[in-house]
Amino acid sequence: MPLTHIAAHNLPSAVRLGEAPTLASSAVVRDCHFGRYTQVGEQVQMQDCVLGDYSYLQPHCDLISTDIGKFANIAAMVRINPGFHPMECPTLHHFTYRPVMYGMAEQNDEDFFAWRRRQRVIIGHDTWIGHGVVIMPGVHIGNGAVVGSNAVVTKDVPPYAIVGGVAAKLIRYRFPRAIAQALEATAWWDWDHATLTARLPEFKDLRKFLAQYAP
Structure with a gap:
């Protein structure tokens, strides 16, 4: 049967990185700092973050209040420092801390959001965060560590450890x-x-x- 090549859907040429960060046009970035030779993929959302030299984020990552070291390799669809809902309150719903959305108040509950900013995630140098990983607030990932795809990391990961699973556990050391x-x-x-x-x-x-x- 005949085969059709659609040139318009070819992958783009490889990017040549440089001193200035390379951010996809669809990335949403707020209050972040970038090192040299850094790259941020399509549909990434990041706020209050640091991305160290040579580190990159593949498409569809979502992170907030995170410090990432140099040479970090972060795969697609990684979520870092996700928000918590107030389980100790009468309701879980965010109308209690985002009342402006519902016309209930003139200001949101800044104390609620400040807690998240204090629980910064730290990701070390030369790390590999696999596809679909979730890293919970306050976690530290050591230098050279590997987090397997779809893991949920709730505790600190030692340097050069390989972890995986839900919740993530040590598999071995590199x-x-x-x-x-x-x-x-x-x-x-x-x-x-x-x-x-x-x-x-x-x-x-x-x-x-x-x-x-x-x-």
């Missing part, structure tokens, strides 16, 4: 403890762009990398 500590101690994510470029081939061999750069 490396033995001594190797993980040595790798973290190199703090390679703080190297400048020229140094990273020059040492790019050495990132493909862990033993040689540590022999050369571990303190």
